[in-house]
Amino acid sequence: xxxxxxxxxxxxxxxxxxxLSTKLASFLRTLRDNGLAVGLAExxxxxxxxxxxxxxxxxxxxxxxxxxxxxxxxxxxxxxxxFDAFWLGKRxxxxxxxxxxxxxxxxxxxxxxxxAQSERAGGxxxxxxxxxxxxxxxxxxxxxxxxxxxxxxxxxxxxxxxLANPEAIEQAHAAAARLAKAMRTRLTRRDLLRRRGxxxxxxxTIHRNxxxxxxxxxxxxxxxxHKPLRLVILLDASGSMSMYTAVFLRFIHGVLDEFREAEAFxxxxxxxxxxxxxxxxxxxRALDRLSIMAQGAGGGTKIGESxxxxxxxxxxxxxxxxxxxxxxxDGYETGDADLLGREMAALAKRCRRIAWLxxxxxxxxxxxxxxxxxxxxxxxxxxAPANTLSSLAALEPYLTRM
Amino acid sequence: MQNRDEIAQALAACGYIAxxxxxxxxxxxxxxxxxxxxxxxxxxxxxxxxKALACVHTAExxxxxxxxxxxxxxxxxxxxxxxxxLAIEAHRGHADAIEDQIFSxxxxxxxxxxxxxxxxxxxxxLIDEIxxxxxxxxxxxxxxxxxxxxxxxxxxxxNASTIPHVVLTSNGTRELSDxxxxxxxxxxxxxxxxxxxxxxxxxxxxGADASLALQIARxxxxxxxxxxxxxxxxxxxxxxxxxxxxxxxxxxxxxPDVVHETLMCLLKTHEDRxxxxxxxxxxxxxxxx
Numbered sequence: 001x002x003x004x005x006x007x008x009x010x011x012x013x014x015x016x017x018x019x020l021s022t023k024l025a026s027f028l029r030t031l032r033d034n035g036l037a038v039g040l041a042e043x044x045x046x047x048x049x050x051x052x053x054x055x056x057x058x059x060x061x062x063x064x065x066x067x068x069x070x071x072x073x074x075x076x077x078x079x080x081x082x083f084d085a086f087w088l089g090k091r092x093x094x095x096x097x098x099x100x101x102x103x104x105x106x107x108x109x110x111x112x113x114x115x116a117q118s119e120r121a122g123g124x125x126x127x128x129x130x131x132x133x134x135x136x137x138x139x140x141x142x143x144x145x146x147x148x149x150x151x152x153x154x155x156x157x158x159x160x161x162x163l164a165n166p167e168a169i170e171q172a173h174a175a176a177a178r179l180a181k182a183m184r185t186r187l188t189r190r191d192l193l194r195r196r197g198x199x200x201x202x203x204x205t206i207h208r209n210x211x212x213x214x215x216x217x218x219x220x221x222x223x224x225x226h227k228p229l230r231l232v233i234l235l236d237a238s239g240s241m242s243m244y245t246a247v248f249l250r251f252i253h254g255v256l257d258e259f260r261e262a263e264a265f266x267x268x269x270x271x272x273x274x275x276x277x278x279x280x281x282x283x284x285r286a287l288d289r290l291s292i293m294a295q296g297a298g299g300g301t302k303i304g305e306s307x308x309x310x311x312x313x314x315x316x317x318x319x320x321x322x323x324x325x326x327x328x329x330d331g332y333e334t335g336d337a338d339l340l341g342r343e344m345a346a347l348a349k350r351c352r353r354i355a356w357l358x359x360x361x362x363x364x365x366x367x368x369x370x371x372x373x374x375x376x377x378x379x380x381x382x383x384a385p386a387n388t389l390s391s392l393a394a395l396e397p398y399l400t401r402m
Numbered sequence: 403m404q405n406r407d408e409i410a411q412a413l414a415a416c417g418y419i420a421x422x423x424x425x426x427x428x429x430x431x432x433x434x435x436x437x438x439x440x441x442x443x444x445x446x447x448x449x450x451x452x453k454a455l456a457c458v459h460t461a462e463x464x465x466x467x468x469x470x471x472x473x474x475x476x477x478x479x480x481x482x483x484x485x486x487x488l489a490i491e492a493h494r495g496h497a498d499a500i501e502d503q504i505f506s507x508x509x510x511x512x513x514x515x516x517x518x519x520x521x522x523x524x525x526x527x528l529i530d531e532i533x534x535x536x537x538x539x540x541x542x543x544x545x546x547x548x549x550x551x552x553x554x555x556x557x558x559x560x561n562a563s564t565i566p567h568v569v570l571t572s573n574g575t576r577e578l579s580d581x582x583x584x585x586x587x588x589x590x591x592x593x594x595x596x597x598x599x600x601x602x603x604x605x606x607x608x609g610a611d612a613s614l615a616l617q618i619a620r621x622x623x624x625x626x627x628x629x630x631x632x633x634x635x636x637x638x639x640x641x642x643x644x645x646x647x648x649x650x651x652x653x654x655x656x657x658p659d660v661v662h663e664t665l666m667c668l669l670k671t672h673e674d675r676x677x678x679x680x681x682x683x684x685x686x687x688x689x690x691x
Contacts, residue, residue, distance in 0.1 A: 063426040071583035
């Protein structure tokens with residue numbers, strides 16, 4: 001985008017030869033291709049560095065550029081490889097990491113997916129888009145939202161796995177997305193009304209009372225700041241859940257869009273962080289990206305191991321004291337059930353609530369006999385079925401009580 | 403102090419054992435006038451970097467510890483309400499004069515951020531654990547770090563008399579905004595390697611000799627490789643070294659029991675402690691030459 005602008009900025013530095021600056025510009029492009037956020041200011045600083053004599057000593061230049069261009073640990077870790085490959089012509093271990101070749105390779109297939117998606121969605125675009133445009137003007141209203149759900153009424157009690165024809169599935173998806181939206185609006189409103197802080201704001205009090213000689217007659221109070229609840233969703237995407245996964249993905253997409261603080265993870269035999277993919281505005285594209293990630297290695301659900309990964313690498317970052325962790329799974333653990341129990345205990349210590357949604361719960365004759373679910377249940381605050389839209393909606397009062 | 407090598411020497415003179423790249427980072431900070439963002443596990447010595455930097459520049463260190471709910475009045479400035487109320491009482495009846503008076507410098511309390519931009523000599527401003535503050539504060543900080551000016555409604559705009567050296571640290575309890583990351587230079591502080599850790603022990607613990615320091619550093623390194631809930635940081639290593647020295651241990655192989663019992667300096671959760679049975683300690687000790 002700014003490659004030409006960057007180059008022209010370099011021209012101001014007389015002592016940097018044109019060739020070098022062109023090369024630098026293409027290095028910046030390589031970095032951007034590899035996902036580093038490199039802006040104009042960084043480019044100028046980089047040129048200044050090269051002019052200051054760093055260019056003569058490659059190891060030093062690498063270290064300097066590394067500090068300048070990295071913004072997070074992942075950038076930091078891959079930078080040396082990128083630098084060496086570009087400037088020193090060395091081949092790095094993972095060839096695919098260099099010069100955007102990985103993206104180039106996957107681009108066509110991604111594009112193909114998109115095209116296929118838009119073709120498929122074309123027929124149903126009316127169902128897909130009408131509700132969201134209806135919703136826009138009612139952003140503040142709150143109540144209008146709820147009326148909008150009536151279209152899904154006939155679907156509300158149908159178990160997701162019994163939805164067969166594409167149109168019904170499409171409707172269920174849209175309803176799940178709307179439900180997620182409605183949950184968010186209502187939650188916020190209640191939260192705001194409930195909290196009335198009583199702390200005195202001395203600064204404004206003094207200000208207001210100067211006119212009558214400073215005697216504090218009119219007190220100014222401070223209200224406690226509203227803090228949104230954070231929702232972390234762990235979705236089981238294993239084979240045994242396949243009939244439900246799609247609807248939940250859509251629900252999660254809606255929730256992530258609307259909750260300012262929400263994170264989502266998928267797990268089957270391992271754990272994948274999917275918030276980034278989910279934040280794609282276009283629901284159909286997000287679902288496509290996800291269904292690729294959701295394809296398990298085939299065989300089994302390692303809930304315990306996935307939770308362990310979560311606790312170890314993600315929990316510190318995504319969980320704080322007002323976090324509700326929502327696990328959507330049937331609890332068929334093929335790994336170590338004791339490990340699951342231990343990790344659930346660790347998780348329960350960290351977060352405010354754990355809700356476990358089990359779609360199988362509503363089946364006739366189901367009892368929590370699976371080893372996994374037995375080990376996990378002592379740590380779960382809410383254990384509920386989530387096989388129909390109305391059972392999803394029933395979760396809302398629980399969330400507002402947090 | 404433009405030069406990287408000079409900075410490396412000055413760091414060593416200040417008793418900070420730096421890895422090679424840190425000196426580059428500090429030199430760049432100076433040259434490009436950007437803040438430095440340090441990330442890394444808890445206990446790898448991020449805060450120490452700021453202290454060392456203050457020593458290198460012989461500057462004052464101003465520290466702002468972030469926490470959830472940190473706001474302007476704790477970070478930037480606050481009016482001295484007690485004195486204001488007293489002044490109002492004392493000047494009762496002269497309402498016009500009061501306003502000008504009680505909103506003057508005399509009644510202003512500096513907090514770290516304001517203090518940092520009003521010093522005669524550029525200080526080192528350490529903004530510790532920025533990830534604990536909330537998004538709003540981060541946005542405010544970003545503005546301050548780019549303009550270096552503060553506006554106080556009652557007083558007007560205050561421009562920085564000097565630009566401080568800014569160091570931010572983060573433990574990764576929250577994802578920082580891209581804007582803040584872009585603004586800063588980035589340095590990832592890792593656990594020191596054996597050689598560096600041994601030198602740190604030698605520098606910081608009185609009475610430790612080179613062979614014991616090396617043994618301790620090797621032992622700590624292999625402990626970090628075990629599956630632990632909480633990895634021991636450099637501060638823990640130093641505690642442990644001090645404990646061993648204090649208990650008169652010359653060679654760890656001579657006193658395996660003491661080594662095992664003093665592991666409490668390193669292992670800080672019940673689970674980790676329970677996992678480290680004497681056999682585990684003995685196994686690790688066996689690998690330490």
